[in-house]
Amino acid sequence: MSASLSASSIASGSEARPAMRPHSAHWGVFSAGWQDGALVVRPHPDDPDPNPLIGNFTNALRHPARVTTPMVRRGWLERGPGPDPLRGLDTFVPMQWDEVLDRLAAELQRVKQRHGAQAVFGGSYGWSSAGRFHHAQSQVHRFLNTSLGGYVRSVNSYSAGASAVILPHILGSMDDVARRNVTWEQIVEHTDVVLAFGGMALKNSRVASGGISRHIERDSMRAATARGCRFVSVSPLRTDFPPEAKADWLAAKPGTDTALMLGLLHELVSSGLHDRDFLARYCEGWPEFEDYLMGRADGTPKTAAWAASICGLPGRAIAELAAALPGKRVLVVVAHSLQRAEHGEQPVWMAAVLAAALGQLGLPGGGYNYALGTLAHYGKRTNAVPVAALPQGTNGVKDFIPVARIADMLLHPGEAFDYNGQRRIYPHIRMAYWAGGNPFHHHQDLNRLREAFRRLDTFVVHEIAWTATARHADIVLPCTLTLEREDIGAAPTDPLMVAMHRIAEPHGLARDDYDIFADLAERLGTREAFTEGRTSGQWLRHLYERTRTALAAQELEAPDFDTFWERGEMLLPQQADDGGILRAFREDPSRHPLPTPSGKVQISSPTIAGFGYADCPGHPAWLPPEDGPTTSHPLTLISNQPATRLHSQLDFGAYSASQKRDGREVCTINSADAAARGIADGDFVRLYNGRGACLASAALSDSVMPGVVQLPTGAWYDPAIDASGRQICTHGNPNVLTRDKGTSPLAQGCTGQLTAIQVERLNETPPPMRAFEPPEVS
Numbered sequence: 001m002s003a004s005l006s007a008s009s010i011a012s013g014s015e016a017r018p019a020m021r022p023h024s025a026h027w028g029v030f031s032a033g034w035q036d037g038a039l040v041v042r043p044h045p046d047d048p049d050p051n052p053l054i055g056n057f058t059n060a061l062r063h064p065a066r067v068t069t070p071m072v073r074r075g076w077l078e079r080g081p082g083p084d085p086l087r088g089l090d091t092f093v094p095m096q097w098d099e100v101l102d103r104l105a106a107e108l109q110r111v112k113q114r115h116g117a118q119a120v121f122g123g124s125y126g127w128s129s130a131g132r133f134h135h136a137q138s139q140v141h142r143f144l145n146t147s148l149g150g151y152v153r154s155v156n157s158y159s160a161g162a163s164a165v166i167l168p169h170i171l172g173s174m175d176d177v178a179r180r181n182v183t184w185e186q187i188v189e190h191t192d193v194v195l196a197f198g199g200m201a202l203k204n205s206r207v208a209s210g211g212i213s214r215h216i217e218r219d220s221m222r223a224a225t226a227r228g229c230r231f232v233s234v235s236p237l238r239t240d241f242p243p244e245a246k247a248d249w250l251a252a253k254p255g256t257d258t259a260l261m262l263g264l265l266h267e268l269v270s271s272g273l274h275d276r277d278f279l280a281r282y283c284e285g286w287p288e289f290e291d292y293l294m295g296r297a298d299g300t301p302k303t304a305a306w307a308a309s310i311c312g313l314p315g316r317a318i319a320e321l322a323a324a325l326p327g328k329r330v331l332v333v334v335a336h337s338l339q340r341a342e343h344g345e346q347p348v349w350m351a352a353v354l355a356a357a358l359g360q361l362g363l364p365g366g367g368y369n370y371a372l373g374t375l376a377h378y379g380k381r382t383n384a385v386p387v388a389a390l391p392q393g394t395n396g397v398k399d400f401i402p403v404a405r406i407a408d409m410l411l412h413p414g415e416a417f418d419y420n421g422q423r424r425i426y427p428h429i430r431m432a433y434w435a436g437g438n439p440f441h442h443h444q445d446l447n448r449l450r451e452a453f454r455r456l457d458t459f460v461v462h463e464i465a466w467t468a469t470a471r472h473a474d475i476v477l478p479c480t481l482t483l484e485r486e487d488i489g490a491a492p493t494d495p496l497m498v499a500m501h502r503i504a505e506p507h508g509l510a511r512d513d514y515d516i517f518a519d520l521a522e523r524l525g526t527r528e529a530f531t532e533g534r535t536s537g538q539w540l541r542h543l544y545e546r547t548r549t550a551l552a553a554q555e556l557e558a559p560d561f562d563t564f565w566e567r568g569e570m571l572l573p574q575q576a577d578d579g580g581i582l583r584a585f586r587e588d589p590s591r592h593p594l595p596t597p598s599g600k601v602q603i604s605s606p607t608i609a610g611f612g613y614a615d616c617p618g619h620p621a622w623l624p625p626e627d628g629p630t631t632s633h634p635l636t637l638i639s640n641q642p643a644t645r646l647h648s649q650l651d652f653g654a655y656s657a658s659q660k661r662d663g664r665e666v667c668t669i670n671s672a673d674a675a676a677r678g679i680a681d682g683d684f685v686r687l688y689n690g691r692g693a694c695l696a697s698a699a700l701s702d703s704v705m706p707g708v709v710q711l712p713t714g715a716w717y718d719p720a721i722d723a724s725g726r727q728i729c730t731h732g733n734p735n736v737l738t739r740d741k742g743t744s745p746l747a748q749g750c751t752g753q754l755t756a757i758q759v760e761r762l763n764e765t766p767p768p769m770r771a772f773e774p775p776e777v778s
């Protein structure tokens with residue numbers, strides 16, 4: 001894991017060519033092959049801006065962190081299923097496949113008979129890497145539906161927990177507002193100002209679930225800028241835009257965007273520059289909102305000066321920005337990150353109101369495109385033919401949780417919680433089955449999550465590697481890495497369908513998730529229902545057929561599966577760049593109403609007001625956070641997406657490892673804040689608050705605003721005791737610090753992005769790193 005391993009094995013065009021076979025990942029299409037015993041990966045030749053994340057594959061296949069054999073936790077084996085404080089501390093016992101599957105099938109039957117399928121949590125949130133068929137989350141859902149009768153599921157995502165719930169109340173579905181809306185083509189041609197809250201970091205838009213063949217964002221920004229488009233980045237980090245965009249950087253305090261947007265809009269309304277015709281014709285509920293904005297409702301006018309006192313930007317800068325917007329083609333963009341925070345619903349809603357008041361919704365390159373720039377799915381055209389996914393069957397259990405309420409559910413069975421106008425009860429979960437996700441990556445307050453998982457009878461995990469989640473499981477089943485399988489790579493917003501060839505044989509005893517589930521189903525008497533009599537190879541052909549028939553129906557070339565497989569890829573037709581539902585609505589609001597209660601943009605929402613939530617009132621509002629900076633924890637931690645990997649995946653990979661220092665994650669801190677604490681570049685630092693502490697290597701920079709520390713997510717949780725006897729994650733996982741509380745009772749989304757911390761220089765040798773060593777076997 002030394003830096004010298006970096007991305008050096010990514011082949012360049014000039015090297016002697018090994019036999020390369022095509023493959024695809026969420027971070028790009030590439031080919032891979034072996035040269036002198038080393039894996040070489042080469043980006044797709046048509047990709048203008050390849051993602052360096054493909055470098056993480058080069059050393060991954062045979063890495064010691066891989067799980068090589070089925071493992072059972074000793075305590076579970078000796079004492080049987082049940083809550084256990086040793087979960088996560090115990091040793092493991094290797095076991096042959098037949099025996100482990102017999103034991104697991106018996107445990108599934110026990111839980112089902114004693115407690116019913118509603119005692120099994122199968123939400124299994126996560127971004128595991130696969131194509132259309134081997135997608136682990138679809139596999140586990142299909143297995144639990146066909147073989148157990150169902151499972152408690154989770155709804156929404158860690159990505160967009162708040163917006164997925166608020167957007168349908170006010171504009172339309174996430175898909176309509178984020179995916180089928182403004183494209184990069186429109187921005188290049190039409191947009192005058194892109195006002196981006198949370199920036200548009202290329203590290204993020206280089207990723208798309210299902211795959212991405214051409215990374216066009218950098219060139220699109222360059223072309224738009226050359227035509228005269230101005231990018232404005234409201235963000236705590238300068239690096240949230242690439243240099244090509246020549247963005248103006250406005251470093252507002254994190255978590256204050258709603259106040260800033262209110263200040264901008266107050267300026268417009270006070271000068272009469274808001275689009276009254278648009279608000280009257282296309283929107284509902286402006287008057288109530290205007291009463292709030294102008295201070296008639298609560299005595300506080302949301303002036304630029306008021307906003308300045310909250311967000312820390314000069315009032316004059318706010319007034320100047322407001323004055324630069326009317327009469328221009330303005331696109332307002334809000335990154336996912338803003339709503340992964342307390343009251344995350346508010347900036348999503350407020351940005352829609354700002355764009356509506358500018359009269360821009362539905363115009364080419366204008367209006368509001370939630371999350372454009374945060375993932376490669378957005379700003380793209382949609383394919384004109386479908387790409388099939390593994391059907392998941394029918395879930396007989398009705399219970400669900402908003403995805404980020406996992407620890408609450410495990411710690412509070414039978415208790416009530418609020419969600420989107422409903423009052424629901426947390427089910428009592430005895431068994432959790434995870435395949436394809438890493439809750440010890442994605443969840444907040446990991447010390448609390450640990451306690452929560454200890455309440456289970458049994459925790460089953462399929463993993464490629466010894467993540468912290470695998471270490472906290474009772475049964476760990478080794479599964480193949482995508483490079484060890486054949487699959488079909490495709491996403492609805494990418495025109496390239498990829499024949500994902502097998503690059504390597506499975507490591508150790510690893511098996512495909514599909515084959516594991518098929519053999520488990522066999523033991524439960526449901527093999528036929530799960531497999532429909534197909535092998536994986538037959539499933540690929542079956543799924544491919546959906547696309548082939550759609551191509552044939554459009555009288556396009558529709559090669560058979562073998563031809564597609566041999567060619568390695570196929571270009572799919574795409575739909576016109578038509579602006580989606582917002583354009584149609586603008587052109588004819590009576591024929592194409594929005595899917596909201598009024599058919600219009602809900603500037604206020606009587607529905608949401610009717611829920612009576614103080615933390616999500618009936619129109620967007622500034623609601624100060626509870627977890628803001630304090631005297632003891634004066635810094636705001638930004639735990640954003642890592643530039644060197646996808647979440648926690650392949651954190652041991654060569655590229656991810658090459659960007660660490662002394663094997664630890666790097667946090668970036670403003671030079672002044674560092675100086676005040678006697679911290680020099682490269683020092684080990686301890687980041688802490690009342691919930692926990694982690695170690696990181698400090699990088700000093702003025703691209704981070706004062707008062708802010710940035711530590712990306714994804715370093716594998718590595719709990720240890722430091723020289724002073726304190727619990728610390730010795731690797732640098734920020735989720736030991738973040739707060740496990742929903743955005744509001746409306747969406748109950750994840751609030752992991754921001755938290756208040758203190759940072760100090762570490763004056764002792766840090767505990768050793770164990771994250772990438774397999775756990776102790778006995």
Ligand SMILES: Nc1nc2c(c(=O)[nH]1)N[C@H]1C(S)=C(S)[C@@H](COP(=O)(O)OP(=O)(O)OC[C@H]3O[C@@H](n4cnc5c(=O)[nH]c(N)nc54)[C@H](O)[C@@H]3O)O[C@H]1N2
Binds near residue numbers: 126127436482646
């Ligand atoms: N503090 C904080 N926390 C956050 C965020 C944040 O901004 N701040 N962001 C959140 C967001 S947006 C997200 S989407 C989540 C991401 O959270 P996750 O999606 O859970 O993270 P991944 O690391 O992608 O987890 C995928 C896991 O699947 C495993 N895997 C890979 N391939 C396979 C396979 O074929 N089969 C099986 N069975 N397993 C496989 C990988 O080894 C990995 O452990 O994190 C969230 N957490």
Ligand SMILES: Nc1nc2c(c(=O)[nH]1)N[C@H]1C(S)=C(S)[C@@H](COP(=O)(O)OP(=O)(O)OC[C@H]3O[C@@H](n4cnc5c(=O)[nH]c(N)nc54)[C@H](O)[C@@H]3O)O[C@H]1N2
Binds near residue numbers: 160255643645
């Ligand atoms: N390389 C890489 N790319 C990824 C991922 C990854 O793990 N690695 N994950 C993918 C996934 S699943 C998702 S959901 C998307 C996530 O997309 P986002 O959630 O938008 O991504 P982040 O990097 O967490 O945040 C983007 C930026 O928002 C800024 N920010 C944070 N808080 C605030 C705030 O309160 N106000 C303002 N104005 N700015 C703020 C931070 O500076 C941060 O760099 O990224 C995707 N792309």
Ligand SMILES: [Mo]
Binds near residue numbers: 158
């Ligand atoms: Mo996400």
